[in-house]
């Protein structure tokens with residue numbers, strides 16, 4: 001959420017954002033994300049992952065609550081499914097993502113610049129994100145994790161080393177899943193990235209790599225210094241800064 005926290009309604013809590021300001025059922029970002037999942041055809045996958053709620057008691061009560069839960073879930077699913085308009089599906093699935101010389105306005109030539117953008121990660125606007133097509137994991141530096149106020153206890157442990165260009169390896173501090181939102185409203189796309197956390201800092205706060213770029217269907221252009229991606233509201237973009 002971008003707005004000033006003190007000016008938000010403190011009584012309404014959103015489970016998607018993990019923050020106050022509005023109820024989960026009124027969350028526009030969650031609605032966009034559900035639409036995105038439906039459009040990507042991933043809903044079946046998510047439904048399969050969802051297990052019936054089990055409160056650990058046998059007998060009629062729990063059977064009834066499971067039935068209620070299934071009924072409720074179906075209702076929510078139908079409601080949300082039908083709220084996806086045909087126009088949005090068309091815009092998303094048949095959008096041409098194109099670049100032309102206008103996209104390069106403001107870029108000084110010749111340049112040899114890396115693609116460095118800004119995006120929302122978790123609840124934070126993160127600048128200096130290096131976009132790198134060349135590697136398979138998203139990186140986040142521990143100095144920046146600390147700056148975001150995320151305690152190290154939230155990291156999942158990993159013992160898989162990361163290898164650099166020169167063959168040197170580091171053991172990451174862990175991994176953390178955080179939502180990343182690209183672009184400006186209304187042309188935004190969100191995905192959940194699994195960041196590998198590396199001790200220390202760098203001139204970049206995070207490095208966004210293949211899995212996230214693929215999930216966003218992002219197309220990068222070094223020449224135009226831009227990233228573009230389809231959204232239900234048209235083609236979104238992130239300019240290199």
Ligand SMILES: [Zn+2]
Pocket residue numbers: 014015016017022023024027028029030
């Ligand atoms: Zn929300």
